[in-house]
Amino acid sequence: xxxxxxxxxxxxxxxxxxxxxxxxxxxxxxxxxxxxxxxxxxxxxxxxxxxxxxxxxxxxxxxxxxxxxxxxxxxxxxxxxxxxxxxxxxxxxxxxxxxxxxxxxxxxxxxxxxxxxxxxxxxxxxxxxxxxxxxxxxxxxxxxxxxxxxxxxxxxxxxxxxxxxxxxxxxxxxxxxxxxxxxxxxxxxxxxxxxxxxxxxxxxxxxxxxxxxxxxxxxxxxxxxxxxxxxxxxxxxxxxxxxxxxxxxxxxxxxxxxxxxxxxxxxxxxxxxxxxxxxxxxxxxxxxxxxxxxxxxxxxxxxxxxxxxxxxxxxxxxxxxxxxxxxxxxxxxxxxxxxxxxxxxxxxxxxxxxxxxxxxxxxxxxxxxxx
Amino acid sequence: xxxxxxxxxxxxxxxxxxxxxxxxxxxxxxxxxxxxxxxxxxxxxxxxxxxxxxxxxxxxxxxxxxxxxxxxxxxxxxxxxxxxxxxxxxxxxxxxxxxxxxxxxxxxxxxxxxxxxxxxxxxxxxxxxxxxxxxxxxxxxxxxxxxxxxxxxxxxxxxxxxxxxxxxxxxxxxxxxxxxxxxxxxxxxxxxxxxxxxxxxxxxxxxxxxxxxxxxxxxxxxxxxxxxxxxxxxxxxxxxxxxxxxxxxxxxxxxxxxxxxxxxxxxxxxxxxxxxxxxxxxxxxxxxxxxxxxxxxxxxxxxxxxxxxxxxxxxxxxxxxxxxxxxxxxxxxxxxxxxxxxxxxxxxxxxxxxxxxxxxxxxxxxxxxxxxxxxxxxxxxxxxxxxxxxxxxxxx
Numbered sequence: 103x104x105x106x107x108x109x110x111x112x113x114x115x116x117x118x119x120x121x122x123x124x125x126x127x128x129x130x131x132x133x134x135x136x137x138x139x140x141x142x143x144x145x146x147x148x149x150x151x152x153x154x155x156x157x158x159x160x161x162x163x164x165x166x167x168x169x170x171x172x173x174x175x176x177x178x179x180x181x182x183x184x185x186x187x188x189x190x191x192x193x194x195x196x197x198x199x200x201x202x203x204x205x206x207x208x209x210x211x212x213x214x215x216x217x218x219x220x221x222x223x224x225x226x227x228x229x230x231x232x233x234x235x236x237x238x239x240x241x242x243x244x245x246x247x248x249x250x251x252x253x254x255x256x257x258x259x260x261x262x263x264x265x266x267x268x269x270x271x272x273x274x275x276x277x278x279x280x281x282x283x284x285x286x287x288x289x290x291x292x293x294x295x296x297x298x299x300x301x302x303x304x305x306x307x308x309x310x311x312x313x314x315x316x317x318x319x320x321x322x323x324x325x326x327x328x329x330x331x332x333x334x335x336x337x338x339x340x341x342x343x344x345x346x347x348x349x350x351x352x353x354x355x356x357x358x359x360x361x362x363x364x365x366x367x368x369x370x371x372x373x374x375x376x377x378x379x380x381x382x383x384x385x386x387x388x389x390x391x392x393x394x395x396x397x398x399x400x401x402x403x404x405x406x407x408x409x410x411x412x413x414x415x416x417x418x419x420x421x422x423x424x425x426x427x428x429x430x431x432x433x434x435x436x437x438x439x440x441x442x443x444x445x446x447x448x449x450x451x452x453x454x455x456x457x458x459x460x461x462x463x464x465x466x467x468x469x470x471x472x473x
Numbered sequence: 474x475x476x477x478x479x480x481x482x483x484x485x486x487x488x489x490x491x492x493x494x495x496x497x498x499x500x501x502x503x504x505x506x507x508x509x510x511x512x513x514x515x516x517x518x519x520x521x522x523x524x525x526x527x528x529x530x531x532x533x534x535x536x537x538x539x540x541x542x543x544x545x546x547x548x549x550x551x552x553x554x555x556x557x558x559x560x561x562x563x564x565x566x567x568x569x570x571x572x573x574x575x576x577x578x579x580x581x582x583x584x585x586x587x588x589x590x591x592x593x594x595x596x597x598x599x600x601x602x603x604x605x606x607x608x609x610x611x612x613x614x615x616x617x618x619x620x621x622x623x624x625x626x627x628x629x630x631x632x633x634x635x636x637x638x639x640x641x642x643x644x645x646x647x648x649x650x651x652x653x654x655x656x657x658x659x660x661x662x663x664x665x666x667x668x669x670x671x672x673x674x675x676x677x678x679x680x681x682x683x684x685x686x687x688x689x690x691x692x693x694x695x696x697x698x699x700x701x702x703x704x705x706x707x708x709x710x711x712x713x714x715x716x717x718x719x720x721x722x723x724x725x726x727x728x729x730x731x732x733x734x735x736x737x738x739x740x741x742x743x744x745x746x747x748x749x750x751x752x753x754x755x756x757x758x759x760x761x762x763x764x765x766x767x768x769x770x771x772x773x774x775x776x777x778x779x780x781x782x783x784x785x786x787x788x789x790x791x792x793x794x795x796x797x798x799x800x801x802x803x804x805x806x807x808x809x810x811x812x813x814x815x816x817x818x819x820x821x822x823x824x825x826x827x828x829x830x831x832x833x834x835x836x837x838x839x840x841x842x843x844x845x846x847x848x849x850x851x852x853x854x855x856x857x858x859x860x861x862x863x864x865x866x867x868x869x
Contacts, residue, residue: 134594141593148595297501301508311850312843313807319825320843323835327519408611415814422614429621439622446610446618453609 163443174434186437187444190428194444197264197419203256207267210247214240214274222459224466237278244271260338264419266448268338272345272420273407277353279346281399284353285392289383291354292361302354309351314412317344322416341413349406356398360391394467400460404453421445519836526833534832535560541827543818545734556828563823564845570740570819571806577745578805579798582752589757600753607750613811615747620739620815630726641720641727647738648720651731657711664707671703672696736817740809748805752798759794760786799857803850810846820845 110116123129135145166181169188177183187194196204217240221232248271251257263271290302309317321344326334364387372386414423425445429438489495523530535557542552547565550558589600607615625644627634633643641648679690720727733741763786771781813822820842829838 134592137592144591144593145595148593148599151599152595295497295501297505301504307851308843308847311847313810313821313846315810315813315821316825316839316843316846319821319829320839323829324519324839327522327835328515329522330518331521331525404609408609411611411613412811414613422611422617426617426621439618442614442618442622446614449611449614450606450609454605457609 174437177437182440182443183437184440186428186434186440190434193265193428194421194424195265196267197424198262199258199264199267200256200262203250203258206247206250206255206258210244211267211270213243237281241275241278260336263338265424266421268413268418269407269410269421272338272342272410272413273403275342276345276349276406276410277399277403279342280350280353283346283350284357285388287350287354288357288361291358306351306354309348310355314345314348314409315415317348318412318416320344337416338418341416341418345406345410345413349402352402352405353399356395356402357391359398360395361387363394364391397460397464397467400456400463404456404460407452407456408449421448523836528833530834530837532837534834534837539828539831541831543823545737545818556832559828560820560824560841563818563820566817566823567806567809567819567821567845570737570744570812570817571809574741574744574748574805574809575802577741578748578752578801581745581749583756585749585753586756586760589753590760604750604753607747608754612743612747612808613814616739616743616811616815619742620735624735624739630722633722633727639719643727644735645726645732646735647733648727649731649733650717650719653716653718660707660711661704664703665700668699668703671699675699734817736812736815739815740812740817744805744808747808748801751801751804755794755797755801756790758797759790762793763789795857795861799854799861803853806849806853807846 123132136142162181164181166179167184168177168179168181169184170176171185172189174183174185176185192201192204196207199207214236217232217236220226221229221236223229226232246252246255248263249258249260287302287306290298291306293299293302318341321340322337325340325343329335368386368390369382372382377385410420411422413420414426419427422445425441426438428434429441486492536555538553539556539559540552541559543550543559543562545566546562547569548558548561550562585600585603588596589604591597591600627642627644630641630643630645633641633648635641639650675695676692679692683689720732722728767785767789768781771785772778776784809819810821812819813826816822825838825842829835832838
């Protein structure tokens, strides 16, 4: 007997499957893509756009691309010439760092990421010690490894540094150096001493009001004038000072946001315990405020990481600088697109993963202080 | 501690080195002294260094002849013009690219921000991919991409990419017809001004009428009609006093018409696409910040979707959108200085680049350049603070 016409006792009717227009792929498409004339037109337009754009890109990047060989003559199929990237890869990573010393760069960054990655997880035991190691001890180790000059390591002058390694060095030093300066500036800006506050406000607003390029120009042409006669310091160091001062101002504003978010009761309670200013800040306020602004710090770092590309304008060969130099090399003329795509891909991996991490932190921190 | 102390109503004064007031003064004097000493030290070193290197100081160089050409200038400029004139050319070019960039970035950001909230998964997916890709790639790389990879590879003038025989794209730039106002064009401008004044008066009247009688007026359509109608009328009456100069291929290059050099196009594209991605996120956050109850309440009182959007959602969303939008505009102005890398003749490229190299007066040149950006930043943020105050929620 046909189940649709069968009669049942009340309450014993078996559940019928939902109509096919409410579940499954068809219903999903109707709900999300074709839910009206306007939406249908949009969907069709978008689909047409994708068909127009995606297949040529895939063909260029994968299907027609050349990867074997090591001269430009190997690139014959009309797609991307990844041979260019393959041949220049080591230079893109290390710049002009001497080949026999490149293990030092590898070692430095292996230590860096080996400490950094466990540090990013909340549950990691001994996380505090890892942080202290990364902020205070690692820079010293990194300096001796990268620059050399002692422990039997040959000196590698900074003009030979370059590529992704230089980009990471500038970004990491910039952020590590700007953190303490930023804390001091943020505290100063919220201080009730008028002169200290004014100095901090002027300093912060000055650096935030000018573009990084002018700061770098200043670092490269004005800093040498500031030094007493005979004293000179290296171009990379000057750029680093400029970058650190610049990002310190942004850092100060991020940290100030955290300081403002701490309820007044915390300050009052700490003072009622008889703690002095530095103890109130160091033991009660800053630990809470800094924890709150970690997402902001990561976002500042992303901005700084992208901004490090600007050092190529004052003649340092960072990652983009060295790709740009390679693309204008007569031996590989006409393959700049491959260079830029590779470069963009690397920057994107770094920035995208950091922004995801910062969003993860934001979600995690959201519970405690929402009122 | 002894118990038979007298209880005094005023607390004992701490010794002077523990008194917060004196401590504060002492500390501030110390900080101020350190800053002043550091400043003097730098000033002395700089003066000595300049003297030893025989570099002149002061701003006298602004009046000497520059002696270099600038490829694109909004005001009259020749190689005989002064450095001061070159500065003005650079400043105007910076302002031009920033102004056009702000408009394009806002439009793009608005479009993509709304697209990202679309219920259509394909549309919102494309918007998401655009935002996530563009935001995470350095701007300088994008400028290089547009300039070296895209605009350098377009054909030479002989084989220009053309659109309707009026727009031409080649490796010398983007050519379009240039408007040539004839005599009588003034009347159209006057009509435009009259139209704007009329619209303001009409809006005021419409608002008062609505307050009095509760009847809404078709302000938008009437405004549009006035804005287009009056100048159009003036144009017809005066017999269209506007001629167009078309670009024409002569020899190896186009002559006449409006030309946007490739540097400008590349910078503009990169700036507006990059900033547009950030603005899109701001717009999205702003619209999401208006709680669902507001839209539900609006439809409960019988407002249509479009009216809800215009009268309920947008005014509240704008309040959230404007502060971060301001900082994006400021970023765009500051980022226009990246043009120095592709030699578009804006402020940094002309002044902190060429002029600095020619005169060697690093201190003055850098100070002027930074001063200009500081002034622009402070002006925009002051204006936006004022605007923000007007838009802010009035709590009752």
